Amino acid sequence: MTNDITILICEDQTLMRHGLCTILELEPGMKVIGETADGEEAVASYQALRARNMTPDIVLMDVEMPRMNGVQATTALIASHPQAHIIILTTFDYEDYVFDAIKAGAMGYLLKDVPASDLMATIRKVHAGEPFIQPRLANKLLIEFGRKGRGLSTRPQSSRTFPEEDLSTRETEILKLLAEGASNRKIAEQLGLAEGTVKNHVSNILSKLQTENRTQAAYLARERKLF
The missing domain is CATH 1.10.10.10 (Winged helix-like DNA-binding domain superfamily/Winged helix DNA-binding domain)
Known part of the structure; x- marks a missing residue:
């Protein structure tokens, strides 16, 4: 079907990536057209598909990936392709991750424990141009905006005091x-x-x-x- 929502999956865990592919392929109106295992591959694959007139409608982007993480890959894609519709799908709900991903240009942010039906609904919303952040993460984003304004951060990082x-x-x-x-x-x-x-x-x-x-x-x- 020419009106299928086409999807590029960027996920370094093979089992998770294949599971997502299977779930999405079973959903009417959705089609996976690419799979990548790291951020650099994600950017290269998006560009290659675009060159073949197969630009993905949606990019499902994991955060923690080798070589280039999901936030960096999102930043790179949006810089060269502002029309890219990227949904962050991750295990982590740290405020900084949410903030950085949205700041980078992601249109959606979901945790990996969401039901498949929520993932499908989010893909359709973002495809329609409607940004979506999982409700349980919305407050975290507001909190992080406040913390950023005061020069604070809550994500574990190397500069944090570590006992x-x-x-x-x-x-x-x-x-x-x-x-x-x-x-x-x-x-x-x-x-x-x-x-x-x-x-x-x-x-x-x-x-x-x-x-x-x-x-x-x-x-x-x-x-x-x-x-």
Whole structure:
């Protein structure tokens, strides 16, 4: 169908990328015309498709990708192709990510845990020229605008005070395994600890790092190159 909404998927996780492709291909009126695994590929693929008169109607852009992240890729695409309709689809809901993505020119921002029906609805809205930010993220965007105005930021970053010296040797070991994606049970088995003990250590780690969950703690640890 010539009036299908054409989509370019930019996602570095193979399983997630293929899953999105499958879901979108099953949706009437939508067609995936390209898949990329990093930001540089995203920009190159968009330009190549455009050269073939196959400019994607929608670009689904992950934030955390190798070589060039989603915000950088969005900035590059909008700079050369202002008409590009980009939806950020990511695991992270840090205020800075939302702010930076919208500032870069993204027309939509969704977390990856949204139902498929919400993703389809957002694609249709953005395709129609209507910007959309997931409601739970809208307040975060307003908060970040306020923080930016006062020179503040809430996303974990290298300049943030990081109490790494407060982590015990055992907590550092657990944080490393946590960052590798190990469950509490797996960590307990590997370190010869009770699962309840690991759970307590994880709670202490989150508290010391001032993070809300395991994903944020792992991200911060990797960003600070603790291992």
